Amino acid sequence: MNENLQHRIRAQxxxxxxxxxxxxxxxxxxxxxxxxxxxxxxxxxxIMAKPPVWIPGELNLDNYRAMFGAVGEGGVPVLQYFxxxxxxxVSSTLIAILVGMAGGYAFARYRFKGKTAxxxxxxxxxxxxxxxxxxxxxxxxAKTGLIDTHLGLILVYxxxxxxxxxxxxxxxxxxxxIDLAEAAEIDxxxxxxxxxxxxxxxxxxxxxxxxxxxxxxSWNEYALASQLTRSTxxxxxxxxxxxxxxxxxxxxxxxxxxxxxxxxxxxILTFLVQKHLIAxxxxxxxxx
Amino acid sequence: xxxxxxxxxxxxxLPAIIILAAVVLIPLILSLYSSFTPYRLTRPExxxxxxxxxxxxxxxxxxxxxxxxxxxxxxxxxxxxLEMLMGLGLALLVNRVTYGQRALRTIMMFPMxxxxxxxxxxxxxxxxxxxxxxxxALQSLGxxxxxxxxxxxxxLAFISxxxxxxxxxxxxFAILILAGLFAVxxxxxxxxxxxxxxxxxxFRHITLPYIMxxxxxxxxxxSLDVARAYDIVQIMTNGGPARRTELLWTMIGxxxxxxxxxxxxxxxxxxSIFLAIFFTIFFFRxxxxxxxxxxxxx
Numbered sequence: 001m002n003e004n005l006q007h008r009i010r011a012q013x014x015x016x017x018x019x020x021x022x023x024x025x026x027x028x029x030x031x032x033x034x035x036x037x038x039x040x041x042x043x044x045x046x047i048m049a050k051p052p053v054w055i056p057g058e059l060n061l062d063n064y065r066a067m068f069g070a071v072g073e074g075g076v077p078v079l080q081y082f083x084x085x086x087x088x089x090v091s092s093t094l095i096a097i098l099v100g101m102a103g104g105y106a107f108a109r110y111r112f113k114g115k116t117a118x119x120x121x122x123x124x125x126x127x128x129x130x131x132x133x134x135x136x137x138x139x140x141x142a143k144t145g146l147i148d149t150h151l152g153l154i155l156v157y158x159x160x161x162x163x164x165x166x167x168x169x170x171x172x173x174x175x176x177x178i179d180l181a182e183a184a185e186i187d188x189x190x191x192x193x194x195x196x197x198x199x200x201x202x203x204x205x206x207x208x209x210x211x212x213x214x215x216x217x218s219w220n221e222y223a224l225a226s227q228l229t230r231s232t233x234x235x236x237x238x239x240x241x242x243x244x245x246x247x248x249x250x251x252x253x254x255x256x257x258x259x260x261x262x263x264x265x266x267x268i269l270t271f272l273v274q275k276h277l278i279a280x281x282x283x284x285x286x287x288x
Numbered sequence: 289x290x291x292x293x294x295x296x297x298x299x300x301x302l303p304a305i306i307i308l309a310a311v312v313l314i315p316l317i318l319s320l321y322s323s324f325t326p327y328r329l330t331r332p333e334x335x336x337x338x339x340x341x342x343x344x345x346x347x348x349x350x351x352x353x354x355x356x357x358x359x360x361x362x363x364x365x366x367x368x369x370l371e372m373l374m375g376l377g378l379a380l381l382v383n384r385v386t387y388g389q390r391a392l393r394t395i396m397m398f399p400m401x402x403x404x405x406x407x408x409x410x411x412x413x414x415x416x417x418x419x420x421x422x423x424x425a426l427q428s429l430g431x432x433x434x435x436x437x438x439x440x441x442x443x444l445a446f447i448s449x450x451x452x453x454x455x456x457x458x459x460x461f462a463i464l465i466l467a468g469l470f471a472v473x474x475x476x477x478x479x480x481x482x483x484x485x486x487x488x489x490x491f492r493h494i495t496l497p498y499i500m501x502x503x504x505x506x507x508x509x510x511s512l513d514v515a516r517a518y519d520i521v522q523i524m525t526n527g528g529p530a531r532r533t534e535l536l537w538t539m540i541g542x543x544x545x546x547x548x549x550x551x552x553x554x555x556x557x558x559x560s561i562f563l564a565i566f567f568t569i570f571f572f573r574x575x576x577x578x579x580x581x582x583x584x585x586x
């Protein structure tokens with residue numbers, strides 16, 4: 001009886017401990033992010049308050065109003081940055097998906113000599129650190145006039161995303177049984193038709209999640225964008241964050257407002273694909 | 289007359305190869321060449337002067353370079369290992385939850401949506417010695433009277449950067465390892481329990497071997513863009529104050545753009561590229577080994 005009770009107490013204690021650790025871990029994950037959201041709605045006085053004000057005294061949209069306001073009054077060309085980010089991210093994602101689909105299909109369906117070597121070679125291009133790549137790209141783009149243009153950044157981001165989209169899409173096409181396409185070909189489809197009518201629809205969700213991963217990478221990229229863009233005509237939002245910094249002070253409220261604007265699209269997209277994303281990464285990796 | 293028809297796989301891979309050659313390979317060849325010249329952005333004619341391995345020798349002899357190099361390797365090693373362990377812990381914690389696991393999984397992905405540059409600003413504020421959250425909390429709790437100079441002291445700044453980097457990337461490990469935990473079959477664990485294994489034994493000998501490939505996938509994925517840490521460091525300290533948190537990447541950026549010494553910066557850039565390639569190949573090999581252990585290679 002006594003032993004039984006001891007056992008029960010220990011099980012209960014473990015349960016409480018588990019819950020407490022989980023709670024702390026989740027708090028550490030959430031607090032810095034929520035702090036940004038909270039700060040975007042409050043005046044600078046409260047952000048800088050000491051001791052920190054956790055329960056806000058007043059919430060307002062001043063930071064947002066100032067951000068969208070005139071340039072002299074703390075405004076930054078947010079809409080322009082947003083459009084730039086959107087144009088660059090969307091077009092680079094679409095191109096990366098098309099290129100990645102061709103490449104991923106090649107890896108998933110064909111056997112050829114040196115396949116692993118080619119695959120690792122493609123992956124290695126992704127491992128080149130942004131700063132190291134930005135130096136020669138800066139020179140090349142300055143010479144070809146692509147610097148400070150949408151097209152320049154789009155090309156760079158396509159190259160940045162292609163290795164990873166190939167990896168993901170390869171994994172998704174592997175999940176489509178090869179018999180399916182073969183059956184379609186026996187029934188008189190060409191390989192091209194078999195791909196679009198049979199294989200693509202099955203792997204569609206996976207391709208979409210690869211696309212969102214590529215979108216997020218372009219949307220959040222900073223190291224290259226900060227060097228290859230100069231003016232408001234091509235600056236993206238991550239680079240735009242720096243507009244709120246001056247030599248010695250940082251306009252935290254305004255920056256948080258822009259940050260929230262940046263997170264919202266990312267948030268929505270990530271929630272939409274989280275399940276497929278995990279499946280794609282693990283499947284591609286394990287069965288590689 | 290027979291026309292040469294390239295194999296289908298080659299045609300399919302061609303667009304990827306072309307774009308990568310144009311955006312990555314050709315610039316890298318250019319930078320390899322310019323690393324043998326005294327090229328300065330402000331004086332274009334210096335691009336045509338060959339000085340051999342002078343830049344590399346200069347880097348090899350520079351104490352600043354080796355300090356930054358050592359610090360980068362230390363940061364990468366610490367960050368990847370700690371992220372892996374924390375991710376494993378987090379995944380195990382979440383895996384035990386039966387109710388509301390979906391919601392927890394979603395929360396776990398929260399940091400993945402934050403741009404690294406935003407993470408940099410966020411933690412710059414959190415570790416601010418005057419108004420930052422950490423110092424405020426420590427002072428309100430009465431644990432210290434003085435403002436701790438988190439981002440000014442070399443060692444503390446290194447720790448702050450490490451924490452910021454871990455916050456932003458632990459999620460990747462946790463999510464992937466969690467996916468691995470779902471794939472672990474239940475039967476062997478039940479059998480081990482019946483045979484009298486302790487929970488630790490069944491974790492060590494059954495669960496861990498199963499999730500090892502997933503851990504290596506996560507490490508391989510992370511090693512592909514470890515240099516993302518550059519964004520965080522550049523914002524938090526930019527290598528300063530007085531080079532106390534200088535990493536290879538911030539040093540390259542400053543030498544190239546601020547000092548305009550492109551040739552020298554490219555020489556150091558090449559060394560950082562080899563470092564990144566070393567990390568990537570290392571983890572891909574581990575991944576392949578783990579795969580064949582599970583009999584999934586091919």
